[in-house]
Amino acid sequence: MPLKTFRPNTPSERYKELPSFDEITKSKPEKSLLTPLKRSGGRNNTGRITTRHIGGGHKRHYRLVDFKRNKREMEATVIGIEYDPNRTCRIALIQYKDGTKSYILAPAGLTDGASVISSATAAPKVGNAMPLSNVPLGTEIHNIELLPGNGGKVARSAGQSAVLSNRDGGWALVKMRSGEIRRFHEACYCTIGVVGNRDHMNEVSGKAGRSRWQGVRPTVRGMCMNPVDHPNGGGEGKSKSGGGRQHLLSPWGHAKGQKTRKKKKTTSTFIVESRHDRKK
Numbered sequence: 001m002p003l004k005t006f007r008p009n010t011p012s013e014r015y016k017e018l019p020s021f022d023e024i025t026k027s028k029p030e031k032s033l034l035t036p037l038k039r040s041g042g043r044n045n046t047g048r049i050t051t052r053h054i055g056g057g058h059k060r061h062y063r064l065v066d067f068k069r070n071k072r073e074m075e076a077t078v079i080g081i082e083y084d085p086n087r088t089c090r091i092a093l094i095q096y097k098d099g100t101k102s103y104i105l106a107p108a109g110l111t112d113g114a115s116v117i118s119s120a121t122a123a124p125k126v127g128n129a130m131p132l133s134n135v136p137l138g139t140e141i142h143n144i145e146l147l148p149g150n151g152g153k154v155a156r157s158a159g160q161s162a163v164l165s166n167r168d169g170g171w172a173l174v175k176m177r178s179g180e181i182r183r184f185h186e187a188c189y190c191t192i193g194v195v196g197n198r199d200h201m202n203e204v205s206g207k208a209g210r211s212r213w214q215g216v217r218p219t220v221r222g223m224c225m226n227p228v229d230h231p232n233g234g235g236e237g238k239s240k241s242g243g244g245r246q247h248l249l250s251p252w253g254h255a256k257g258q259k260t261r262k263k264k265k266t267t268s269t270f271i272v273e274s275r276h277d278r279k280k
Contacts, residue, residue, distance in 0.1 A: 002020055002022070002199065003017040003018065003020065003021070003199050003202060003203065003240065004017070004018055004020045005017055006206075008243065010088035011169040012206045012209075013206060014206075014207065015139040015206060015207025017202060017203055017206075017246035018203060018204075018205075018206075019197070019198075019199065019200070019203065019206040021083065021241070023081050023090060023106075023196065024081055024082065024083055024090070025080045025081045025082065025240065026079065026080025026082045026093060027082075029061070030093055030101055030103070031102065032101065033063060033064045033093075033103055033199055034062070034063065034064070034101070034230070035149070036060040036062070036116055037060050037062040037063065037086070039056070039057070039115050039141060039215070039274070041054060042054030042055060042085060042183060043150045050256060052217075052219075053216060053217045053218070053219050054175040054215060054216070054217060055215065055217045056212055056215055057178055057212065057214055057215025057216070058085070058215075059211050060085045060216075062102050062260055063082075063084050063086065063091060064105045064106065065091060065105065065154040066102045066103060066188045066246055067082075067151035067153075068102055068149070068152075069104070069118035069152075069158075069191070070118075070190075071096060071102070071118060071127035071269070072119055072120075073101065073117070073118075073119050074096050074097055074098070074117065074118075075096070075097060075115050075116070075117045076094040076095060076097070076102070076115065076116050076117065077094060077095055077113065077114070077115055077158075078093070078094050078097045078110060078111065078112055078113060078114045078115075078116065078127075079092075079094050079095050079101070079261065080092070080112060081094045081106050081110065081111075081112070082103075084247060087157070087158075088157050088158035088197060088200045089105055089106060089156070089157060089159075089197045089200070090105075090106040090196050090197050091104065091105060091106055092104050092105070092110055092127070094116060098228070099104070099113075099205050100216050103125070104116070105142065105143055105152075105191070105192070105195055105196075105197055106194030106195075106197075107126050107127055107142065107191065107192070107196055108126075108193060108194045108195070108196040108198060109126045109193065109205060110126055110127045110193070110196070114126075114127060116128055116129075117129075118130070118173070118189070120133075120134055121134070122134075124136055124172060124192050126192055127191065127193060128191070128192050129143075129189050129190065129191045129192075130189065130190070131186060131187055131188065131189055132144075132164060132167075132172040132174075132184055132185075132186050132187075132189075132190055133167070133172070133186035133187065133188075133253065135164050135172075135190065136164075136166070137164055137165065137166065138163060138164065138170070139163070139164050140161040140162070140163055140192075140193060140194050141155070141157065141161065141162055141163070141164060141174070141190040141191060141192060141193070142154075142155040142160060142161050142162065142187075142190065142191055142193065142194065142195045143155065143156055143190060143191040143195075144162060144174065144184060144188060144190040145187070145189050145190065146184070146188070146267065146270075147188070148185055148187040148188050152189070152190070152191065153190050154174075154176075154182075155176070155177075155195065156195065157194065157195065157198075157200075158195055158197040158198065158200035158201070159194065159195060159196075159197065159198035159200060159201065160177060160194070160195045161177065161194040161195065161221050161242070162174045162175060162176050163175045165181070167186065170185065170186050171183045171185060171186060172182065172184045172188070173228045173272060176275070178275040179271040179272040179273075180271060180273065180274060180275040181271075182270050182271055182272060183270040183271075183272055184270070186222075186264060192208075196204045198231060200247045201266050203215035221280060222251065223235070225251075229251065230250065230251040231263045242253060254267055256261060
């Protein structure tokens with residue numbers, strides 16, 4: 001999907017690059033698949049801010065996306081490709097032969113009128129869902145289940161995909177974009193293709209106002225603060241010694257580069273080759 005640029009009539013338009021929305025074929029969402037979306041403003045259940053820089057933004061409805069693809073052995077037709085304000089990729093509205101409608105993530109190349117199916121015997125065609133045991137080796141896949149029947153959790157954002165590299169002893173080895181190689185049970189379902197809207201990473205808002213529309217509040221650099229407020233604070237001007245230029249991350253415990261992943265995380269046993277090992 002190409003990005004559109006603007007004439008520099010104003011400073012905000014000089015570097016702005018926004019999506020052209022050429023792939024969008026349906027402007028209004030399916031009302032039966034909408035649900036209210038409560039906004040937290042970055043606060044927890046006691047009202048304290050636990051995640052900074054969140055607040056405001058345009059009101060949204062949540063689109064009920066089918067990550068499980070449970071309706072097996074029944075073909076569905078793509079009615080339209082829609083914009084989803086809650087995720088970076090586009091979503092496709094599909095209708096099954098019995099009249100049921102559903103949303104799925106829209107992979108690149110999926111168009112109106114195309115037929116998709118979720119089946120163990122399905123052809124490895126873009127948009128079809130099938131278990132890893134039946135996917136040809138070397139195929140690009142997305143929306144991969146971590147546990148059979150739990151719904152897709154891996155490779156769901158714009159432009160993402162993984163590659164099925166091998167199968168051994170009831171397990172499938174999948175290589176991620178990061179270089180990590182992970183084991184998945186062969187019974188886990190996935191969807192064929194690459195998630196659409198690949199140019200999302202190249203978008204340039206052009207102005208702070210567009211970030212506010214999306215619910216992102218202003219971020220103040222730590223080196224602009226006082227030493228009491230942030231590890232990077234202090235110093236006379238742009239200090240390169242005691243304060244200001246250590247490139248730390250946050251004003252709390254993980255500001256000095258500590259690893260944040262839990263050491264005993266259950267899914268760590270499925271990592272065959274870490275993405276960090278490839279950088280050594």
